[in-house]
Amino acid sequence: MTFPELGLDESILKSIDEFGFEEPTPIQEGAIPHILEGKDVIGSAQTGTGKTAAYALPILHRLGGHKKGAPPRCLILGPTRELAAQVEDQFKSYGKYCAPKCCLIHGGVGYGKQIQELNDGADIVIATPGRLLDHIQQKNFDLRSIEVLVLDEVDRMLDMGFVDDVKRIIKLCNKNRQTLLFSATVSEEIKRLISFALKDPVEVTIGIKLSPAETVKHEIYPVGAMQKFDLLIALIEKMEIDSMIIFCRMKVGADRITRWLKEHGYPCEAMHSNLPQKARTRALEKFKTGQTKILVATDIASRGLDIANVTHVINYDVPEHAEDYVHRIGRTGRARREGDAATIIAPDEHSKLDAIEKLIDQAIPQRRLDGFNYIHEPHIRETNSAKPRRRRRNSASSKFGRRR
Numbered sequence: 445m446t447f448p449e450l451g452l453d454e455s456i457l458k459s460i461d462e463f464g465f466e467e468p469t470p471i472q473e474g475a476i477p478h479i480l481e482g483k484d485v486i487g488s489a490q491t492g493t494g495k496t497a498a499y500a501l502p503i504l505h506r507l508g509g510h511k512k513g514a515p516p517r518c519l520i521l522g523p524t525r526e527l528a529a530q531v532e533d534q535f536k537s538y539g540k541y542c543a544p545k546c547c548l549i550h551g552g553v554g555y556g557k558q559i560q561e562l563n564d565g566a567d568i569v570i571a572t573p574g575r576l577l578d579h580i581q582q583k584n585f586d587l588r589s590i591e592v593l594v595l596d597e598v599d600r601m602l603d604m605g606f607v608d609d610v611k612r613i614i615k616l617c618n619k620n621r622q623t624l625l626f627s628a629t630v631s632e633e634i635k636r637l638i639s640f641a642l643k644d645p646v647e648v649t650i651g652i653k654l655s656p657a658e659t660v661k662h663e664i665y666p667v668g669a670m671q672k673f674d675l676l677i678a679l680i681e682k683m684e685i686d687s688m689i690i691f692c693r694m695k696v697g698a699d700r701i702t703r704w705l706k707e708h709g710y711p712c713e714a715m716h717s718n719l720p721q722k723a724r725t726r727a728l729e730k731f732k733t734g735q736t737k738i739l740v741a742t743d744i745a746s747r748g749l750d751i752a753n754v755t756h757v758i759n760y761d762v763p764e765h766a767e768d769y770v771h772r773i774g775r776t777g778r779a780r781r782e783g784d785a786a787t788i789i790a791p792d793e794h795s796k797l798d799a800i801e802k803l804i805d806q807a808i809p810q811r812r813l814d815g816f817n818y819i820h821e822p823h824i825r826e827t828n829s830a831k832p833r834r835r836r837r838n839s840a841s842s843k844f845g846r847r848r
């Protein structure tokens with residue numbers, strides 16, 4: 445199938461063409477026709493396979509440009525400020541030739557610009573739940589005009605404790621709206637929690653379960669807890685990195701690793717939720733533009749962030765929740781580019797690894813780093829059962845997965 449066959453407006457086809465997208469990804473092919481028909485959709489697909497465009501393109505088609513003097517018609521709710529900003533960027537890019545007005549609403553910054561944009565008549569509001577509710581409470585706008593509601597990365601929003609906020613927001617939206625729910629996985633629990641918001645939804649599921657993209661090569665490096673940082677340095681030295689994200693479980697851990705790396709002569713930036721928004725935005729910007737090659741982050745950066753050419757991900761520790769492993773390593777190997785991920789694991793983290801391998805139904809290969817001076821020889825499990833990736837460099841237009 446091609447984009448023109450999906451029936452999208454010429455203005456949208458023109459911008460897709462400029463992006464160099466040759467054909468829709470499976471989630472786009474599956475979801476776009478239903479969204480264009482006005483149906484509620486639950487969409488899930490692997491990380492980095494174009495879920496944002498799967499809802500953004502048909503929404504832009506349906507809204508058909510800026511409606512002067514009209515209140516907002518579309519609301520997109522996302523879990524983090526960075527993700528909301530990224531979704532806004534994508535709407536602006538895909539909507540370059542139909543030019544709807546977008547308004548980005550999140551905390552950590554002033555209210556003035558957001559109120560101004562709402563007053564100027566935004567068509568699309570992209571928001572995180574907390575600040576959106578503040579605006580509603582302050583009567584800066586209401587949600588009765590919302591025709592399309594998107595819940596993006598809904599599982600993360602609920603994990604982050606936004607259940608009641610999200611439910612409140614849904615209830616404030618126009619009852620005749622269309623509701624779209626997109627996530628890498630949509631569990632039965634989420635469906636149960638959100639079922640009241642959906643009318644006879646069509647489910648479009650690409651891939652059977654939450655799993656890493658085939659283009660990510662991922663490996664485990666066991667080591668004693670005392671040598672984790674030394675091994676991190678050795679791995680950085682071994683890898684030819686263009687850009688790397690190092691994930692840490694705790695904010696203090698991310699700060700500590702950032703400090704230590706800088707002390708060892710590796711320029712890097714930290715990103716976690718205790719930092720002021722300005723620092724978070726600056727860190728991300730420096731990383732995106734290649735001014736800094738290493739970003740040290742908590743799981744705030746594990747979902748949804750689409751940064752071109754992240755070549756490596758290192759998990760300094762094993763994530764608390766198995767799903768986060770897939771999201772973390774999914775920051776590389778996006779849009780069919782290839783990527784490498786390594787997880788440093790101390791002996792007391794093995795039960796978490798078991799949970800990850802159960803979730804993805806794969807034994808992740810374990811490695812010993814040649815030339816590293818191990819104090820205690822690590823126990824390496826012999827296996828090579830993780831699926832080999834198909835190597836295809838930078839072919840952004842190729843198929844991203846298989847329809848189920």
Ligand SMILES: Nc1ncnc2c1ncn2[C@@H]1O[C@H](COP(=O)(O)OP(=O)(O)OP(=O)(O)O)[C@@H](O)[C@H]1O
Nearest residue numbers: 465467468469491492493494495496748750779840
């Ligand atoms: N049809 C397409 N052809 C080629 N590239 C595409 C296509 N659609 C989207 N992309 C690109 O794929 C990348 C990943 O898209 P996106 O961020 O929407 O993924 P995602 O599925 O939401 O991932 P995650 O689950 O990690 O949030 C983006 O850089 C986007 O520009």
